[in-house]
Amino acid sequence: xxxxxxxxxxxxxxxxxxxxxxxxxxxxxxxxxxxxxxxxxxxxxxxxxxxxxxxxxxxxxxxxxxxxxxxxxxxxxxxxxxxxxxxxxxxxxxxxxxxxxxxxxxxxxxxxxxxxxxxxxxxxxxxxxxxxxxxxxxxxxxxxxxxxxxxxxxxxxxxxxxxxxxxxxxxxxxxxxxxxxxxxxxx
Amino acid sequence: xxxxxxxxxxxxxxxxxxxxxxxxxxxxxxxxxxxxxxxxxxxxxxxxxxxxxxxxxxxxxxxxxxxxxxxxxxxxxxxxxxxxxxxxxxxxxxxxxxxxxxxxxxxxxxxxxxxxxxxxxxxxxxxxxxxxxxxxxxxxxxxxxxxxxxxxxxxxxxxxxxxxxxxxxxxxxxxxxxxxxxxxxxx
DNA sequence: AGACGTAAATTTACACTGTAAAAATAACTT
DNA sequence: AAGTTATTTTTACAGTGTAAATTTACGTCT
Numbered sequence: 001x002x003x004x005x006x007x008x009x010x011x012x013x014x015x016x017x018x019x020x021x022x023x024x025x026x027x028x029x030x031x032x033x034x035x036x037x038x039x040x041x042x043x044x045x046x047x048x049x050x051x052x053x054x055x056x057x058x059x060x061x062x063x064x065x066x067x068x069x070x071x072x073x074x075x076x077x078x079x080x081x082x083x084x085x086x087x088x089x090x091x092x093x094x095x096x097x098x099x100x101x102x103x104x105x106x107x108x109x110x111x112x113x114x115x116x117x118x119x120x121x122x123x124x125x126x127x128x129x130x131x132x133x134x135x136x137x138x139x140x141x142x143x144x145x146x147x148x149x150x151x152x153x154x155x156x157x158x159x160x161x162x163x164x165x166x167x168x169x170x171x172x173x174x175x176x177x178x179x180x181x182x183x184x185x186x187x
Numbered sequence: 188x189x190x191x192x193x194x195x196x197x198x199x200x201x202x203x204x205x206x207x208x209x210x211x212x213x214x215x216x217x218x219x220x221x222x223x224x225x226x227x228x229x230x231x232x233x234x235x236x237x238x239x240x241x242x243x244x245x246x247x248x249x250x251x252x253x254x255x256x257x258x259x260x261x262x263x264x265x266x267x268x269x270x271x272x273x274x275x276x277x278x279x280x281x282x283x284x285x286x287x288x289x290x291x292x293x294x295x296x297x298x299x300x301x302x303x304x305x306x307x308x309x310x311x312x313x314x315x316x317x318x319x320x321x322x323x324x325x326x327x328x329x330x331x332x333x334x335x336x337x338x339x340x341x342x343x344x345x346x347x348x349x350x351x352x353x354x355x356x357x358x359x360x361x362x363x364x365x366x367x368x369x370x371x372x373x374x
Numbered sequence: 375a376g377a378c379g380t381a382a383a384t385t386t387a388c389a390c391t392g393t394a395a396a397a398a399t400a401a402c403t404t
Numbered sequence: 405a406a407g408t409t410a411t412t413t414t415t416a417c418a419g420t421g422t423a424a425a426t427t428t429a430c431g432t433c434t
Binding site: 235 | 381382383384385
Binding site for chain 4: 011014045046047048049051052053
């Protein structure tokens, strides 16, 4: 049995070390900087040290994305998000606080959505959304209400990350915040 | 004066030829396949033939994205989109009909948003949205209504492209379409 | 028409990248 | 203590983007 404490591998827990450095690079220099060789170089190991743990670059990025979905699930959990409104707020706030990671989580050409760890992580996060008591309006199926809500929240997150909402907010006469736009979706 | 008819360059109009092959590759094999060498190879020219026209890969992809924004503007023009609702429908339908191109248009790490051609093209498209008569609800600034509308439409487009809306639609008891979700946003 | 200047395209070269295969190293098990 | 296994490095190779120099062809001008 390998002790999961600290130094079960040669150089400590390289798996987590690689994910940590990759995440730092991600939020510092963007997704384009996530080259396998650059990650291992910054972690102080050889170029191919990640292979036994993640297989290839896609595997590493998928694991990183899974970590993101886990954190998002945590932020949207009933403990942290009492009212439905809080779930939407958590979603958008997570995206804005971790723009690189959030973007990676939905970049299906850089990650493998079928990767087991990633798939279960994302499903759990999406389940938090599906569990929302869809404030059903007149004559709208719960699925439609669900999709509409998710689309609006996700759209706000994506547009905000791309800096496309900033001009609108700046131009607004009333003091406008993204939080207000989110809250508006839950009413 | 060079005749802008057809063969003003050595091998015909290489600029457009490269954009055409790149676009075919984009919708066939996704953004990840848009390597500069692969594009020029498929176009039947040498590996560096794109440089005089586009500078580098980012320049070529930016030109391609600009082309996408132009087509999107066209689809959202008053001639094709009479009512506000039609603008939203045009937006989402364009995204679903050209998933690769639409994705590229918002991938700010693969394109240069400050590229003159791209900047003017995207601004024109966004202006079509800003020109919408924001069905102002009670006590909401027009900018907020604008942002909410755009976010919902954009969110629907992005989620649909990623295949994340399909399960919801399939699970819906009532026959649910994306068009219905868009129309719901304009009411 | 013929020579020139200029733009377009190719050739060449180099520093990167991802990853497969073989070799070496250190850990754990018995 | 010896052997087995998992981890890491070394080595190698095909592919990438792009800068620089060279070749090619077009347009222009006397």
